[in-house]
Amino acid sequence: MADDERTDTSSHQPVLLREVVLHLDPRPGGLIIDGTLGAGGHAAALLDATAPDGRLLGFDRDPAALAYAAQRLAPFGDRLTAVAGSYGDMAAVAPAQGFDAVDGILLDLGLSSRQLDDAGRGFSFLKEGPLDMRFDPRDGETAADLINNASTEELADIFRRYGEEQQSRRIARLIVANRPLLTTTDLAGLIAREIGGRHGRAGRHPATKVFQALRIAVNNELGEVERGLRAAVGLLRPGGRLAIISFHSLEDRLVKQFFRQASRECICPPQQPICTCGARAVLRPVTRKAIQATPEEIAANPRSRSARLRVAARTEHEATEDWK
Numbered sequence: 001m002a003d004d005e006r007t008d009t010s011s012h013q014p015v016l017l018r019e020v021v022l023h024l025d026p027r028p029g030g031l032i033i034d035g036t037l038g039a040g041g042h043a044a045a046l047l048d049a050t051a052p053d054g055r056l057l058g059f060d061r062d063p064a065a066l067a068y069a070a071q072r073l074a075p076f077g078d079r080l081t082a083v084a085g086s087y088g089d090m091a092a093v094a095p096a097q098g099f100d101a102v103d104g105i106l107l108d109l110g111l112s113s114r115q116l117d118d119a120g121r122g123f124s125f126l127k128e129g130p131l132d133m134r135f136d137p138r139d140g141e142t143a144a145d146l147i148n149n150a151s152t153e154e155l156a157d158i159f160r161r162y163g164e165e166q167q168s169r170r171i172a173r174l175i176v177a178n179r180p181l182l183t184t185t186d187l188a189g190l191i192a193r194e195i196g197g198r199h200g201r202a203g204r205h206p207a208t209k210v211f212q213a214l215r216i217a218v219n220n221e222l223g224e225v226e227r228g229l230r231a232a233v234g235l236l237r238p239g240g241r242l243a244i245i246s247f248h249s250l251e252d253r254l255v256k257q258f259f260r261q262a263s264r265e266c267i268c269p270p271q272q273p274i275c276t277c278g279a280r281a282v283l284r285p286v287t288r289k290a291i292q293a294t295p296e297e298i299a300a301n302p303r304s305r306s307a308r309l310r311v312a313a314r315t316e317h318e319a320t321e322d323w324k
């Protein structure tokens with residue numbers, strides 16, 4: 001469907017769109033869950049592909065993103081159900097909306113360009129704004145709460161675990177010595193001044209990993225991915241597809257390990273000679289390796305450079321409690 005509003009990609013271009021549609025393989029009448037509606041780009045394509053009567057259940061934790069997507073996707077009428085909340089809760093929410101035994105589930109992780117570009121959300125180290133970084137600005141601790149109250153050890157742990165930042169302790173000590181830090185540019189400026197200018201092959205800003213780590217911690221992103229993956233196993237019909245797009249190695253590793261474990265016929269410890277777990281594979285990999293954007297897509301949308309798409313299909317084996 002070529003509708004100006006729904007095909008407008010000026011604010012957030014859906015990454016790996018063709019590949020997502022190809023591998024999720026949506027059919028007319030299909031039931032799809034989009035756990036991360038964002039600006040609704042993938043959702044619009046999936047609604048097109050499931051026309052005339054397929055339905056899509058979309059989640060977003062960010063009420064502003066949800067409102068934008070709902071407006072953009074309004075021409076699809078009641079084929080769209082938009083829910084404010086985390087995809088991590090979909091095991092409870094989806095069946096109540098008539099979405100169980102679904103045909104496809106998509107998680108396009110991380111944040112959208114709209115969120116990054118909005119200085120008031122505090123996601124960007126290039127734009128001055130409050131250190132917020134919550135996907136849902138009505139809920140939980142902000143990044144400022146975190147960096148102004150956590151101990152040096154806690155901050156160093158966050159930067160190391162969620163940013164893989166090699167100078168985590170040094171940066172944590174620096175922050176604690178210079179508190180309070182209230183704006184994105186206070187924090188980014190401090191790190192740039194004291195830790196150094198742009199570094200690395202990619203010429204990344206020295207605050208890149210710290211910002212990533214804070215965002216992941218504030219939103220418990222990896223915990224939600226884990227909950228979302230488990231919920232997806234319970235909600236897909238046999239043969240239904242699960243597609244995950246990740247943007248950094250921590251997410252991609254988690255997805256890869258989950259797919260690998262869920263594809264094993266036995267989850268007993270390797271040293272155990274005889275299988276006693278009785279586990280059967282609940283997923284079958286559809287893509288052998290992660291799919292990456294083509295050079296053409298990267299040229300048109302630089303954000304796609306770090307995207308990795310992995311797809312798996314639900315097997316017919318019943319999911320034991322381990323997968324829920």
Ligand SMILES: C[S@@+](CC[C@H](N)C(=O)[O-])C[C@H]1O[C@@H](n2cnc3c(N)ncnc32)[C@H](O)[C@@H]1O
Nearest residue numbers: 014036038039040041042060061062086087108
């Ligand atoms: C990369 S964008 C999705 C873009 C979307 N696929 C599109 O085509 O426009 C990620 C979105 O996921 C949302 N999000 C992040 N974590 C979430 C969670 N746990 N549950 C629901 N939405 C989440 C963010 O608010 C953001 O809007």
